[in-house]
Amino acid sequence: MSRDSLATLIGFVTEHTRITLLAMLLLSGVVAAGVPMVDTGSQASADADAFDHLDRVQTSQTIQEQFAATDDSPNRTVEPVYVQLEDGNALSKESLLAGLRYQRAIRENATISRALHDRGVVGFSNLVAVRAAENPNASLSEQIDAIEAASTGEVEALVERVLAEDPRAKRFLPADHDASATTASDRRLLVTLDTSVGDPTLDNATGALYQQASERSSAGFFVLNSHAWNAYSSHFFGEMLELVVPAALAFILVVLGFAYRDVVDVVVGMVGVALSVLWMFGLLGWLGVAAGTVTVIPVVLIAGLSIDFGFHVFNRYREQRADGEGIRAPMHRGVIRIATALVLVTVTAAIGFLANLSNPLPLIRNLGVSITLGVASALVIFVTVVPALKIGIDGLLEHAGVDRRKAPLGHGRYLKPVLGRLVTLARRGAPVVLVVAVLVGAAGGAAWLGLEEESYQQSDGDVAEWKQQLPGPLGWETHPVAAQSEHVEDVYQPASADAAFQEPILVEGDVTRDGTLDALQRGVDDVRDRDLLVDGTGSRAVTSPVTVIQAVAARDDDVAAVVAETDTDDDGVPDRDLERVYDALYEADSDLASRVVAREDGEYQSLLVSLSLDADFANADAVVADLDESAAIMAGDESGRTATVAGSFALNEAILGAIVDGILTTMTVALAAIALTLAGVFRYMHGSATLGLVVAVPIALVLGLVVGGMYLLSIPLTLLTALLMSLVIGLGIDYNIHVGDRYADERREGASTYEALDAAVTGTGGALLGSTLTSVGALATITLVPHPQLQSFGAIVVVALTTAFAVSVLVLPSLLVLWSRHAPGAVTTDATPTGVAQD
Template sequence: MILLSAVVLAGIPMLDTESQAGADASAFEDIDRVQKANYVTEHYDTSQEDSNRTLATVYVRQEDGDVLSKTSLLETLRYQRDVLNNDSVAAVLHDDGIADVANMVAVGLADDPAASLDEQIATLEDASPAAVETQIESTLSNQPQALRLLPDGHDPSNTTATDRRLLVVLNASGAAGGSEGVFDRVDAALYETAQDYSDSGLFVLNQFAYAEYNSHFFGEMVWLVLPAALVLILGVLAFTYRDLIDIVVGMVGVLLSVLWMFGLLGWLGVAAGLVSIVPVVLVTGLSIDFGFHVFNRYREQREASRQRAGDARGDGGIREPMNRGVRLVATALVLVTVTAAIGFLSNLVNPLGQIRDLGVSITLGVIASLLLFVTVVPALKISIDGLFERFGWDRHKRALGHGRFLRPALSRTVTLARRGAPIVLVVALVIGSLGAVAWTDLDEESFQQPDGEVAEWKQSLPDPIGWDTHPVAERLNHVQAVYQPATADDAFRERILIEGDVTADGTLTDLQAGVETISERGVLLDQPGVRAVTSPVTAMQALAQRDPAFRAVFEDESRDTDGDGIPDRDLKPVYDAFYEADSELAGQVLERTDGEYRSMLVRVALDADFADIDQAVADLEAGADRMEGDSDRTATAVGSVAVNVAVLDAIVGGILQTMTIALAAIALVMAVAFRAMHGSATLGLIVAVPIALVLGLVIGGMYLLSIPLTLLTALLMSLVIGLGIDYNIHIGDRFADERREGKTTVEALEAAVTGTGGALLGSTLTSAGAFATIALVPDPQLQSFSLIVVVALLTAFLVSLLVLPSLLVLWERYSPEAVTTEATAESLPQD
């Protein structure tokens, strides 16, 4: 195993920690919105949507100051001068340059639109504060574009503000034919220069700011979580093992399991990615669980061996109990590994490559744990115990669950099953059903955005444990809250595809009514000088203003029966004239194939104030419904926001299908395995049933804890299956073996619950405690992840001790099948 470990661990240098597999486009082709979005790409000229400009934004914020003061305006002009001295910035700067209120004010004071940046700075330096304030008022009142650089809703008469922004306009194709990474160098220049002016409130939110934030966040997370997790894990291990040597040996197995997982990922070419912390934590918890069962069974077997032989020490008192314990516990561990792998590998049907990789990673880690904890760990254990006992140190320890305090507590669950099994089952079904019903009421979010807030007590902890806040997350939320997109290119741009008879009377009137419906719902971008809607109507209106020949056709009163300025009958000649006058513009909003008009396209820029994506899509759909009118036309929202909502719905629906298939597969495996091992397929089904209950309880816990359905939490739903099956198998398998030895139902349950239940308790305390420490991290994604796993572990433990014994009692009472009771002298209870 040492040699094999060396080979496996050689794969770690080959590990891909950067690759992030995206979604398989083909997996979503059956979604209507995806199909129609592809249709738009195939049939419309979208090249004009790709502007030859790209914007980099620099923000100025002074919570207790005035960013429109003379001093602040001068600072941003000097910032511009320093940035423009950078060769990379100068090489890709667009002719539009930098848009800043400071430039507008300085040019106004100089009364020279062509004033250079140095001249602007000199003019502003010489101007009196009163003159500057007067010029600011004039600029805000007469230049609407200046208001785009200020927070949403800023009053033009107000010459003070706490926030504003600068727009650095770059050539989108500036790097073409030039050196690679030019825009990275631009971002670096903007970021580093803003750092020099941070005292004046300047900052940027680009890749370098996020990279620094992520590095800071990871460091703080390690120092906050790792000490707490280690203290908790070691405390539980000390309580469970009550032996330092066993703790060290067990942790060696845990560490090797994680390293094996990464080595196997490297050899197989499976990406670990940025979310590798998830399989690490899960594999750590599962391998600790394996260790508890191996060590607990060894202690039970050694105690039985001593009682039979009266041998207190010696090699014969170590090897044989370990041999028996491992040989017998291995059947349960193999079954746990197989069923857990089914739950984890069910994610192979997930369209997101990252989630598929997670399922593979965890499965490899569990398999590695199985191999190591039935080979390396037992070998280390018997070698160390044999060495110490040769020097006179008795290594005999009592198994957890057999103590005078824990044994009575665990035994009460058997009493509950014996006296009230039907009641327990009814209560469990009611609670589980209520939890499952809560699935439809869970909120759906693509991603949980951190708000940057950190509890004061976390910041008050002594260094290095104390959490030092970083401004990026709070700044991002502030920017999103106070600003509207400066241009339509910066906003979420959605599309509505109208198909069918688009030449029918009333088509354009219905289209405009749909746009007005969307506008009335407040989701359209409302910025001075920014066009929020591009449609056949707006395109024709714009063309009519500059083309007299087309204007005559478009404004023909015979085609406008209601006098609203929009043709509502005899539309085909209007479309023909539109294409004849400007085919390029017409091709962006109107599809003509083989001389027939088959569809229309409406583009809208969304307001930044919408907080609920689902509601924004619902507002777009309301407008689309109005565009359909009473005809056979169809109108569908097919922009990125609408498609993402449809994809998330598909993934959530896929999770339900995945869980159903996984549950069915596990039930089948359990039935076959228990039939082969214990002569009863129905017993295997009974042991598998509580997994569904655990799922229902976890869903109910998500509802009560207000945990939304995201791509990550939806993934965890399938992982719950892999986590929840573990405990039930150990209890069910131990019960069957005790019955095979001829014990009564109650005696078998007593042995299973007190013997195996002790190991399960240690495993639950360790794993749930470790995951609970992750909830200390001020990040909603990680908090949701940790809480779901904690709820899953706790409910799985409680169900295995409270519900499963009652199911087993009822199974014994009413099932026509029975456990094979052909015991041999050598047979011993399995774990």
């Protein structure tokens, strides 16, 4: 849109306010109709071919291509039910009896019984009860009767015998339980469900399991299935809204009330904020762009940017209105003077946000689109609805005799001297300010190398006591699932090897070389020595060529004979003539052999080791590092082999690294695009491309300071925080454009360097301060939420906005002073400018 077209539009808005409001009301209704169509589903997965260039991803694809898929997987899934008695004994008669009665209840539940597998339900209480009944085939009713009839001492003796004599007991108790101890605060029972019954029946059964356990929570029963987590999520977001929204709104209203000192301006500004967010979601619905599960991010950012737009509209209107003047003319001049700036802010912010379209994660791409649509919506609302509504309300009030003239922010007797000193600092010490800024920014940027990388930040469920003691709905009511999950991960191994995380290692190259299987076994032993494997679950924790060869040799005499002849050190692992060993294995059981030894046209290409790990994503980075060391043992030195870890842990680590690298590229491209855009626009508007480049420079400083802030606050690089780093560009450019373009506008109208700086820093800087205080205060409330991901989000955006404001009023004025000294007269002067200046 040209400057003349923009001026014509604003002229229509300020002259025909009723028509404008009616038209925008109708248009808002049309846009809002798209809100019900918004998709808020998960977008966590990446594009299928986005990471094909990564070694680990290629290895994972090779595994899928070369090795036969197992087709004998059981049609069952194990649902653990946990019993936790922090101050009690989960192995006592009462607790064991409660466990047996729980089993009876779920067996009698029609919803669960329809999905129950033949293996049914088993737990430590059954091991004790069948001994009490003196019948290994005792029914559940007989088990209950036997425990009820036994004395407390008899049950304790039975528990002791089970722990000493039955290896199955370990599966139901914490991993570190001492077999000689007849007391424990924890145990679990395993419910086996038949997956062949179909999703609806299975889902209903797991829901009933959750309900049954919840009814017995006083006895320590709980489950951690999807229904439990759904309940936790609903509770969490409800508590978050009750804590954050009132606090954020209260802070915003207080700051806006102090800044505007006018209820009408506060109300009109908040109407603009609400409409901007509404338009964003409506446009997302009409365009079919998924909003995702992290909609709080665009909502908060657009609310902050909308408040910023409102500050500039109202502040410039107040600056323009002279004593005795009406409303429409100063509003027209004020919006004219800031409209082009708002357009430029929107365009450059969109460049920063839309740079994420190159990201392989749909979540990040769609967030970039969402925020861009929100910024564009705010632009439309704040140059149409907000000025028209402001004119209409002020007109009615003044017609009733209420004086609506207000002093602009930044011109008060307290704030103006403070902002004025920043101009003095730029005039007297610009070189020093610039040197200090470069050093601080460089130090912050260097901290990038020291940031930790994590797939995600996991909540431990802990909530500060003071948050729980807040009055009324503000008080945070804790939900046990997060703490229960962390407790289970700490004390238990996975219920079975199949339920554990699977991490394959692919060995490629000369796999028939002597000693290959010995090296492979040494690598597996190294994994075991690191306590990474699941054990005591009744399932094999390692599947490898060695385990398969040994299993087949145990039932096939020909394979056994070959193994004996090729095992020179009698350790059960063939160490020579391996091609002969593989041939014998394929001849005896080609299906089983194809799962661990890949061959094509008679040539053996690779070996597959599959590990069931006692680990989770919270310590995935350390696990991958350990597995890489074990894989190096399998590869050996100068053996012509490679060994690559290629499971979910390793793939996540590789993908996160690629995304972080990609965001660095994205930020570089976005910075370059914004710099070129500002150079072109400032050349067109003000006759100086170099001025546009000067305005763009501080964005890099803001990025450096944000990185430094992350380092000091111990905020790791995750998918979310890496995304926010790229969004910082869109946030950081806003304030600099406002100050830089206001300076250029004042110079165009004949002001000297320091007069222009004074107008920019005290006038525009005052509006920026109000915007910063409002946005920072509102966003800071997110750090109250007891979840590290959201706390990191709030902290990063607060740091970004604070540093962006500081740079715009501290560093940019010094840059403008130095620029004016070395590029005198570069700004086109025009006593009656037709261009649209900015705030």
